Amino acid sequence: MTGTGDHIILSTRDISKSFPGVRALKEVSCDFYAGQVNAVVGENGAGKSTLMKVICGIYPDFEGSITLEGEPVAFTNPREAEQQGIAIIHQELNLIPQLTVGENIFLGREPVSRLGFIDYRKMYGDSSELLQRLRLNVAPDTSVSKLRVGQQQIVEIAKALSSDAGILIMDEPTSAISEHEIDILFELIDSLREQGVTIIYISHKLDELFRIADHVNILRDGRLIDSSRIRDITRDEIVRKMVGRDIEEFFVKEVVDFGEEILRVIDLSLQHPTRPDGYLVKEVSFSVRKGEVMGIFGLMGAGRSELLECVFGVHPGESTGKIFLDGRIVRIDSPHTAIRAGIGLVPEDRALEGLILGMSVSKNISLANIQNVERSGFVNSRIENKLAAKYIDQLDIRTPSPQQIVEYLSGGNQQKVVIAKWLATNPRILMLDEPTRGIDVNAKNEIYRLISELANTGLGLIVVSSELPEILSIADRIMVLSEGRKTGEFRQAQASEEVLMKAAIPRSM
Amino acid sequence: MAKFDYKSYLMRFQSLIALVLMIIIMSFLSEKFLTVENTWNVMRQISVNVCISVGMTLVILTAGIDLSVGSILAFAGAVTAGLLKNGVEIPAANLYVGFTLPGAIIAGIAVGSLLGLINGVAITRFRVPPFVATLAMLTMARGMTMLWTGGFPITGLGEAFGFLGTGWFLGIPMPVWISAIVVAVFAVITTRTRFGRYVYAIGGNEKAARLSGLNIDKIKNYVYVIAGALSAVGGLLVTARLDSAQPNAGMGYELDSIAAVVIGGTSLSGGTGSVIGTVQGALIIGVLNNGLVLLNVSPFWQQVIKGFVILLAVAIDKLNRRE
Numbered sequence: 132m133t134g135t136g137d138h139i140i141l142s143t144r145d146i147s148k149s150f151p152g153v154r155a156l157k158e159v160s161c162d163f164y165a166g167q168v169n170a171v172v173g174e175n176g177a178g179k180s181t182l183m184k185v186i187c188g189i190y191p192d193f194e195g196s197i198t199l200e201g202e203p204v205a206f207t208n209p210r211e212a213e214q215q216g217i218a219i220i221h222q223e224l225n226l227i228p229q230l231t232v233g234e235n236i237f238l239g240r241e242p243v244s245r246l247g248f249i250d251y252r253k254m255y256g257d258s259s260e261l262l263q264r265l266r267l268n269v270a271p272d273t274s275v276s277k278l279r280v281g282q283q284q285i286v287e288i289a290k291a292l293s294s295d296a297g298i299l300i301m302d303e304p305t306s307a308i309s310e311h312e313i314d315i316l317f318e319l320i321d322s323l324r325e326q327g328v329t330i331i332y333i334s335h336k337l338d339e340l341f342r343i344a345d346h347v348n349i350l351r352d353g354r355l356i357d358s359s360r361i362r363d364i365t366r367d368e369i370v371r372k373m374v375g376r377d378i379e380e381f382f383v384k385e386v387v388d389f390g391e392e393i394l395r396v397i398d399l400s401l402q403h404p405t406r407p408d409g410y411l412v413k414e415v416s417f418s419v420r421k422g423e424v425m426g427i428f429g430l431m432g433a434g435r436s437e438l439l440e441c442v443f444g445v446h447p448g449e450s451t452g453k454i455f456l457d458g459r460i461v462r463i464d465s466p467h468t469a470i471r472a473g474i475g476l477v478p479e480d481r482a483l484e485g486l487i488l489g490m491s492v493s494k495n496i497s498l499a500n501i502q503n504v505e506r507s508g509f510v511n512s513r514i515e516n517k518l519a520a521k522y523i524d525q526l527d528i529r530t531p532s533p534q535q536i537v538e539y540l541s542g543g544n545q546q547k548v549v550i551a552k553w554l555a556t557n558p559r560i561l562m563l564d565e566p567t568r569g570i571d572v573n574a575k576n577e578i579y580r581l582i583s584e585l586a587n588t589g590l591g592l593i594v595v596s597s598e599l600p601e602i603l604s605i606a607d608r609i610m611v612l613s614e615g616r617k618t619g620e621f622r623q624a625q626a627s628e629e630v631l632m633k634a635a636i637p638r639s640m
Numbered sequence: 641m642a643k644f645d646y647k648s649y650l651m652r653f654q655s656l657i658a659l660v661l662m663i664i665i666m667s668f669l670s671e672k673f674l675t676v677e678n679t680w681n682v683m684r685q686i687s688v689n690v691c692i693s694v695g696m697t698l699v700i701l702t703a704g705i706d707l708s709v710g711s712i713l714a715f716a717g718a719v720t721a722g723l724l725k726n727g728v729e730i731p732a733a734n735l736y737v738g739f740t741l742p743g744a745i746i747a748g749i750a751v752g753s754l755l756g757l758i759n760g761v762a763i764t765r766f767r768v769p770p771f772v773a774t775l776a777m778l779t780m781a782r783g784m785t786m787l788w789t790g791g792f793p794i795t796g797l798g799e800a801f802g803f804l805g806t807g808w809f810l811g812i813p814m815p816v817w818i819s820a821i822v823v824a825v826f827a828v829i830t831t832r833t834r835f836g837r838y839v840y841a842i843g844g845n846e847k848a849a850r851l852s853g854l855n856i857d858k859i860k861n862y863v864y865v866i867a868g869a870l871s872a873v874g875g876l877l878v879t880a881r882l883d884s885a886q887p888n889a890g891m892g893y894e895l896d897s898i899a900a901v902v903i904g905g906t907s908l909s910g911g912t913g914s915v916i917g918t919v920q921g922a923l924i925i926g927v928l929n930n931g932l933v934l935l936n937v938s939p940f941w942q943q944v945i946k947g948f949v950i951l952l953a954v955a956i957d958k959l960n961r962r963e
Contacts, residue, residue: 445851468852476851484851487844491909498841499852501834509832552852 133333134238140165140329141186141217141298146195148185154182157353158195161345165348168320168330170340170361172228173350174373174571180222182316182350183300186331187212216358218291224283226275233258233271236290252389265319267273273596274303278433281312281432284617286318292328300331303569305339307433308599310632317343335373335571339367339374348375365516374573387607389607390421393591394442394474401434401441401615411437412450412613417561419591424582426606428631434597434615436479439562443476456559470499475553477546479564479595479627485549491521493533499554522551526581543574561585562593567601579605598629611635654957655904655920662927670934678930680813684881686926687815688713688901690919691874692893694826700901703843703910704770709871709897710890711781712755717875718785720748721794721885722748741800749872755781755960756868758859771841778894784886795884802860807879816876822870827915839863843910860957866884899946900925903953924949 140161146158156178163169173179176498183267184190186197192570198202199215206212209219211490222322225534226235233255234241242257244250249340258271267285276284291299301320320330320343332344340347341360347364349356356372357364401620412434419425429435439452454461456472463469478484486495493512496519497504504515519533526547528541537548546560546566553561563582567575582605586592597601602609609626611619619634667674690708694741699706723739730736739747760772804806807814838859841849873891879885903923906913919938928949932942 241692443851465764465853465855466851467855470853478851480850484847485840489844489910490840494837494841498837498849498854501837505834509828510834510837 133340138165139163140200142198143182143186144196144473145200146182146185146193146197148181148190151357155353156185156193156524159350159353159355161358162354163329163331163347166323166324166327167345168332168343169406170332170334170344170347171350172333172335172340172347172369172373174335174573175372177351178353180302180594181353183219183302183331183333187217187300189219190530191551203290211293213296216295216297218294218296218298218299220284220287220291220302222302222304224280224287225287226283226286228276229274231272231274232262232269232286232289235275235286236261236271236288236293241295252286253452257293258289261293264292264382265289279312281308281315284308284316288310288323298331300333301331303335305334305336311430311636312570313339314440330620337369338367354358365370370572373571378498389423390589392418392420393456394419395458396442397425397453397455399441399450399454400436401446401450404449408617413440415452415612415615415617417610417617417620419593421589421591422586424592424605424607425593426602427593427612428597428599428602428609428635429612430597430635432614433635435597435612436564437615438612439476439593439595442469443474451547452478455604470556470558473557475499475556475558475561477549477553477561477566479568479577481542481545481549481569486545488536490537491534492523492528492530492537492548495521495537496522496533496551496555499552503555519551524552526551526554527577537609541570541574543570543577546570546574547576547581550578554585558590560591560593562595564595565597566594567596567598575601599631602631603628643782645910653918655924655953656955658817659920659924659927662924662931666927666931666934670931672934673931677914678934680816682923682926682930683816684813685930686878686922687813687819688874689893689896689925690819690922691822691870691877691901693904693918693922694822694915695798695870695899696894696897696901697913697915698826698830698839698863698907699845699867700892700898700906700908701839701862701910701913703846703908704860704863705774705908706713706759707771707894707896708755708773708777709867710875710893711778711785712752712868712871713875713890713893714887715781715788715883716748716752716872717756717791718794718885718887719751720744720876721797722788723747724797725794727859735794741798743875744801748876749869752868752870752872752875753865754868756865756871757861759868760782760864763864764857764860764918769799789885789887791887793886797879797885799881801880801883802883803880805877805882814908815881816874822873826866830915833896835859835862836926840911843912875950896925899950905957921953924953924958 139162140251140535143161145158146156146159147309151434155316159182171179171182181190185193188367189210191207204215227238236258237254242250243251256270262269262271265285265288269278270283275286278286288299304316305429308316309521323330326458334340344361346358347361348358349369349457351373364612397416398414399412400410401412402412427435427438440446444465454463460471463472482488487498493516497515501510504511504518506514516533520527523530523533528542528544528547528551537545540548565576582592582594594602603626607623609631610617611631613635621630696709698705703836708848722742727736727738744852744860759777760773762768763770768871776946778885780889804814809817838854841854842856842859846856900921900941901913902921903924904913904918904919905918925946928946932945
């Protein structure tokens with residue numbers, strides 16, 4: 132922090148913003164310091180993303196004011212904010228996969244030759260320079276679809292920098308990339324800070340804050356609870372302020388006696404869709420017993436989700452291998468047959484794969500087993516609501532009513548609705564793919580407790596996670612995948628972060 | 641909270657409110673409008689569009705589209721008329737098959753269903769986008785109609801058949817009975833059955849629906865079959881009313897149908913909307929058509945105004961939803 136000192140570059144005063152039925156922000160007054168990493172933390176629904184969208188003009192109608200370098204500003208759209216040097220990198224990346232890296236970086240601001248054509252030489256030249264500055268070793272004429280998620284994120288950063296952004300807002304940039312890519316990203320953030328770029332960093336992963344942030348702003352229920360320099364605050368204090376009370380941060384699963392084996396998978400393989408001799412999953416075998424939580428750990432691209440999908444019958448025809456339930460071989464060629472066999476899958480992406488967002492809680496819960504709520508050929512909404520009420524109560528789903536549209540619930544409660552949907556099918560095996568992605572600390576612990584309780588009732592559980600502390604705390608046994616192959620299997624007592632990571636890192640790296 | 645509820649209430653009934661407003665305004669502008677005779681007139685005129693649009697609603701709820709409804713209507717009507725009048729002659733086998741009225745009607749609906757099934761299979765099995773698959777069917781079914789009729793109307797179909805289009809039963813015109821039954825059946829199917837729920841789920845999020853064990857392809861096939869069958873029902877009504885199967889019947893009907901669905905609040909991206917909404921949409925278009933005729937507005941202007949109303953309806957809907 133040389134020269135810049137504690138100079139406030141951007142500040143908000145008494146910002147309030149409402150949506151139908153919700154007050155998302157309440158009189159938030161927050162300062163951001165020039166040339167520093169300003170973290171904004173809070174649980175899901177605390178208002179972090181809303182605040183950012185207000186700042187960069189995505190939500191132009193709000194109460195309160197914003198000043199940039201002491202001047203009042205009011206952006207009516209993101210482009211105006213960009214012109215004033217504020218760029219945002221959203222949680223979900225906004226690149227166009229069919230275009231090249233350079234075309235994406237300069238999208239909407241293409242350099243034009245005298246004749247009015249795109250000046251590709253200048254575009255790719257400038258792109259090269261930017262990519263070099265960000266230490267991303269790809270050619271600017273590579274198609275974005277060929278890049279890994281972490282690399283795409285760096286292209287997003289290049290795009291922001293190409294518009295001379297002095298303030299870079301990053302919304303949970305590490306939620307979708309591997310540990311290795313996170314390290315690269317953090318180095319990059321460090322070097323951007325040295326170059327004088329102001330960074331607003333939204334996250335709810337506390338480890339990250341102590342690694343990169345200078346300042347931390349804590350939001351809860353739409354209010355700014357505290358602002359502090361990171362060195363003046365402890366981890367416990369941040370957690371307490373985020374959730375409003377003391378909680379035990381890490382759940383520890385109780386060890387129980389397992390019953391007999393329910394699921395055995397032998398030599399499961401899945402062909403790569405385009406490379407003829409490549410595999411997404413290669414000869415993976417494992418088993419799950421009653422009451423057991425089997426964890427699957429792996430980095431991005433290890434084939435974790437694909438493995439679960441194969442067991443669930445999503446890739447019939449392309450996958451090979453044998454699946455045994457209770458010692459008997461079963462043929463699973465569609466999700467429908469998987470469900471009938473007693474298998475459920477809570478997919479990785481709630482919004483895209485888990486829920487019908489526009490439908491009510493009760494309709495989502497009954498969807499996979501609607502026969503259950505039918506009487507003489509018609510869906511009986513009374514029975515349907517009763518079923519929903521049962522799970523709302525059992526899983527403590529916080530919703531105003533079973534008729535509430537799922538879209539308006541918080542991430543944690545949405546996840547519980549997905550779990551309820553599967554419990555309503557009376558499964559024997561429940562597979563959960565990244566069950567706590569994008570949900571807050573409190574809700575995470577509730578999900579962990581739920582997984583443990585379900586195991587106690589005799590369900591066999593498979594949990595995929597890319598977060599080491601999570602998998603270590605909830606799994607009885609952990610299988611590690613790397614590049615589609617099984618590279619290790621450990622009982623909880625034998626496992627540690629180092630051991631798992633060592634098994635997970637691809638040999639080709 | 642109270643304010644919020646009031647607004648969602650308004651949103652839910654916006655097409656109904658628009659309809660009532662139109663009726664009030666029209667009854668001031670023309671004394672011929674709000675008469676018993678004219679009311680049945682409007683209802684009878686929209687009955688064909690209602691039948692087609694109910695099927696279209698299901699298709700659009702799954703985030704699909706069916707452009708072939710007008711051509712299927714024409715072909716099914718022509719098939720029924722042809723069978724009724726001439727039967728089938730197969731000279732090679734020295735065979736003649738005559739058709740009774742129910743037989744010809746069933747054959748017409750079966751033909752509509754079959755063409756719908758072809759749409760469905762093209763979409764689900766061969767992954768042709770619905771727009772393209774049904775655009776191809778629009779052309780093919782029209783061509784088949786021309787082949788079947790030789791390009792000339794088939795007329796003189798008998799009083800019994802004509803009753804379907806022009807008769808009255810218990811003081812209500814037959815086409816209104818038939819479209820009302822179609823509406824009632826499909827309103828119940830969409831809101832109260834597993835199939836209906838699955839239709840909404842597929843349009844809401846196809847991937848999540850698939851991972852919940854739904855057989856997406858089968859459900860979509862059914863939806864396109866239903867759309868084809870209901871187009872055929874529309875074809876029967878048109879043919880019966882005119883006592884003639886016209887080779888160019890139903891041209892452009894797909895547009896009126898999509899308009900009714902969209903004005904009725906069903907989203908083209910699927911997952912939200914209702915059969916009852918579509919009926920309101922069809923009524924709005926019907927009242928508008930009727931009103932413009934009563935007011936002696938030139939047919940050219942009628943088209944301009946109708947198009948504008950569609951634009952307005954959807955724009956208002958979008959604006960309301962964004963708030």
